[in-house]
Amino acid sequence: MKISVIKDLLDAEVVCGEEFLDHEVHSACGSDMMSDVLAYVKDQAVLLTGLVNPQVIRTAEMMDMVCIVFVRSKTPSEEMIRLAKESDMVILCTKKRMYEACGKLYLGGLGVSAVK
Amino acid sequence: MNEAVRFHFVVDGEDFTSAGQASVQVKKNLRRLGIPPEIIRKISIAMYEGEINMVIHANGGEAEVLVYEDRVEMILTDRGPGIANIEDAMKEGYSTAPDNVRSLGFGAGMGLPNMKRYTDGMKIESVVGEGTTITMTVNLT
Ligand SMILES: Nc1ncnc2c1ncn2[C@@H]1O[C@H](COP(=O)(O)OP(=O)(O)OP(=O)(O)O)[C@@H](O)[C@H]1O
Ligand SMILES: [Mg+2]
Numbered sequence: 001m002k003i004s005v006i007k008d009l010l011d012a013e014v015v016c017g018e019e020f021l022d023h024e025v026h027s028a029c030g031s032d033m034m035s036d037v038l039a040y041v042k043d044q045a046v047l048l049t050g051l052v053n054p055q056v057i058r059t060a061e062m063m064d065m066v067c068i069v070f071v072r073s074k075t076p077s078e079e080m081i082r083l084a085k086e087s088d089m090v091i092l093c094t095k096k097r098m099y100e101a102c103g104k105l106y107l108g109g110l111g112v113s114a115v116k
Numbered sequence: 117m118n119e120a121v122r123f124h125f126v127v128d129g130e131d132f133t134s135a136g137q138a139s140v141q142v143k144k145n146l147r148r149l150g151i152p153p154e155i156i157r158k159i160s161i162a163m164y165e166g167e168i169n170m171v172i173h174a175n176g177g178e179a180e181v182l183v184y185e186d187r188v189e190m191i192l193t194d195r196g197p198g199i200a201n202i203e204d205a206m207k208e209g210y211s212t213a214p215d216n217v218r219s220l221g222f223g224a225g226m227g228l229p230n231m232k233r234y235t236d237g238m239k240i241e242s243v244v245g246e247g248t249t250i251t252m253t254v255n256l257t
Contacts, residue, residue: 034168035226038161039233051221055168058136059221062143062160064153079133 001025001110003067003090006046009104010094012069016081017090023066028110030071030102034059046110048101050074057083066090071098121149121183127167129176132220138179139164149183151256158234159188159254165227166192166250172217173197174248187236190252198244205240206232 004021007014014021028046031037037047037059047060048069057080060068067090070076076084076091084091094101123145125138143160151159163179170177174196182189199205206228213223232238237253 032221033224033226034221035165035224035230038165038230039226049221053220054133055136055221058140058164061140062136062157062164064157 001105001108003046003092005108006067006069006105006110007092009108010069010092010096010101012092012094015076015091015093016085017067017088020066020088020090023090025067026111028102028105030098032098038063046105048098048105050098052076052080054080054083056080057087057089060084060089061087067092069094069101071096071101120189123181123183125179125181127170127176127179129171129174132171135168135171136164139167142179142181145181146183146188151183151188155254155256159190162231162234162252162254163190163192165231166190166252168222169227170194170196172213172220172222177247184256186255186257188254188256190250190254192250192252193247194249195247198246198248199240199242200244202240202242 003023025045027044029044030048032049032051034055044063046067047065048071049056050071052074069092071094073095127138139160142163146156174194177194180191204210208229209225211223211225217223235252236255239251242248
């Protein structure tokens, strides 16, 4: 699935990384606990989260993730946007809540990666 | 390359916002050394979990990363409260993190198990009241 499709499915706003919207992604995970995200190392490409602090960007960076979706209208700080740009990441913001956002992407065909 | 390439970091315990910076730097350095991305990912995640632990549980510490021809070694040392029961601490879901740490996205009790999962060797030495040293090794071959 292209990141641009994620944007459309979630009615999301692009905060940064407009130039990477054509990038293909194949898996996603949703969590507010960063160590839960870090527990599944296999090619997670998209992180959906309601947590907003710089550790979200660093966690995604450690995992080589390419796109972060902030749910429930959370907006990242300037510092977070700067970190994301440095790592060529796309940041999207959606009004949808976690459950609905994950559901939309799943129904849209974005799978989960096989556990470990 | 017979001698190890060595990186050393001081991890600030006062500043949660900058926590993880050492791991980000290690990741960059390992890329420059041409280590395969899947191995870099494992090393960075293990190091990041250890670094965050030093910040949230031990008021900071030091990290030393040694890159040998056949392996990478990470040594994380702090003078925090120590870990009373290492066996318990290693269990998935075990955490003593207070609510304010949880609201920052940590405290799932997954950090130490993740560190073990992503490394080929891990040793925890800890003395209550004195501090903790965690040594992790990831094989490159
Ligand atoms: N460097 C340390 N100094 C003192 N105690 C530690 C240290 N590292 C871990 N611990 C103890 O071990 C417990 C388990 O650590 P672990 O990293 O697995 O989970 P956590 O840090 O609580 O949560 P998570 O890593 O999922 O965000 C911690 O809650 C803490 O009590
Ligand atoms: Mg931890």
